[in-house]
Amino acid sequence: MRPLPRIGIAAAVCVLTSAAVRPAPVPIDAAPGPIFVWIAPGAGVAGWSADDAVQARRALAAWSGIVPAVRFALTDDSADAPVHVVWVSRFADARTGEARVARDHGGVVTGATIALAMRHADGRPVAGDALRALAMHEVGHLLGLQHSLNPRSIMAPVVRVRALAPEDSAALRRAFATEGLDQPAGDPRSG
Numbered sequence: 011m012r013p014l015p016r017i018g019i020a021a022a023v024c025v026l027t028s029a030a031v032r033p034a035p036v037p038i039d040a041a042p043g044p045i046f047v048w049i050a051p052g053a054g055v056a057g058w059s060a061d062d063a064v065q066a067r068r069a070l071a072a073w074s075g076i077v078p079a080v081r082f083a084l085t086d087d088s089a090d091a092p093v094h095v096v097w098v099s100r101f102a103d104a105r106t107g108e109a110r111v112a113r114d115h116g117g118v119v120t121g122a123t124i125a126l127a128m129r130h131a132d133g134r135p136v137a138g139d140a141l142r143a144l145a146m147h148e149v150g151h152l153l154g155l156q157h158s159l160n161p162r163s164i165m166a167p168v169v170r171v172r173a174l175a176p177e178d179s180a181a182l183r184r185a186f187a188t189e190g191l192d193q194p195a196g197d198p199r200s201g
């Protein structure tokens with residue numbers, strides 16, 4: 011068994027409601043079709059590079075197609091997109107990513123803003139495959155997944171892997187196969 015990578019830890023700490031949430035569902039509406047995502051321009055954000063947007067797109071692609079309802083498409087018009095990816099230079103605390111997920115009264119996701127930091131609070135950069143993994147983690151929250159206690163999961167509170175684990179794909183399939191039952195085991199720690 012290969013050891014887990016120990017470098018480039020992306021500590022993803024997220025804003026999540028602690029109440030049991032319904033799996034997220036096809037955000038936005040029940041119509042078949044892609045989930046539109048707007049990736050904010052980053053040129054004005056300290057530490058941003060064009061590759062960061064590439065990694066964000068790859069993160070979206072990693073989740074796309076695992077279940078039929080989850081397919082992302084990019085749009086240049088933020089008003090068209092229920093999901094926004096935005097950049098911050100760094101958070102004031104240990105976080106490097108955040109998913110602010112909006113839900114309706116029934117718990118169905120209606121939109122989200124995913125914020126990705128260019129640096130850890132101590133100044134170390136978050137870039138390349140570490141940034142992609144962080145983005146994958148936050149997109150997982152958008153899709154209704156909570157934290158996993160398995161350190162090999164992309165949904166571990168501190169992201170140490172760089173790709174989806176079989177557990178992650180399985181969690182997504184479960185989330186979209188049920189209506190609020192059999193939620194993936196979540197780490198109740200939030201934030």
Ligand SMILES: [Zn+2]
Binds near residue numbers: 023024151157
């Ligand atoms: Zn998280």
